[in-house]
Amino acid sequence: MRPTQTLLGGGGSAPVGKHGNFLGNWGNFGGMKQKGIVSYGIAPNRQHPLAGAAHDAVFNTWRRFSSQVLYWAPPMIAGYYLISWAVERNHYLNSKQGRAEFGSEE
Structure with missing residues (x-):
C-alpha cells in the first residue's frame, strides 16, 4: 500500500506564494526561490543603546x-x-x- 499524496508532500495544499508557504511544503524545501519579500530590521539596542x-x-x-x-x-x-x-x-x-x-x- 502506497502513502497518499498528502503524506508524501507534507500535507500542504496551499500554492507556493501564499502566506507562510514560500519555501515549499514540509520535506520539500528545495522549491521555488523567495521573491518579492524584503524586510529590514534594526535591533532595539542599536536604535537606543543606552x-x-x-x-x-x-x-x-x-x-x-x-x-x-x-x-x-x-x-x-x-x-x-x-x-x-x-x-x-x-x-x-x-x-x-x-x-x-x-x-x-x-
Whole structure:
C-alpha cells in the first residue's frame, strides 16, 4: 500500500506564494526561490543603546542590594563590634589601670 499524496508532500495544499508557504511544503524545501519579500530590521539596542540604562541601574542595584543585605550585613556588624571591643580591651590592658588590675595574673 502506497502513502497518499498528502503524506508524501507534507500535507500542504496551499500554492507556493501564499502566506507562510514560500519555501515549499514540509520535506520539500528545495522549491521555488523567495521573491518579492524584503524586510529590514534594526535591533532595539542599536536604535537606543543606552535607553533606560540609568533607570535600570538604580532599580536593579537596589533590588540586588536588598535581596543580599541580610546575608552580609549582620556578620559585618558583629565583626565590627567584636574588633572594636578587642581594641578597647587591648588599650585598657596596656594602660596604667589595666596593668595595675591584671598585672599580677601573668
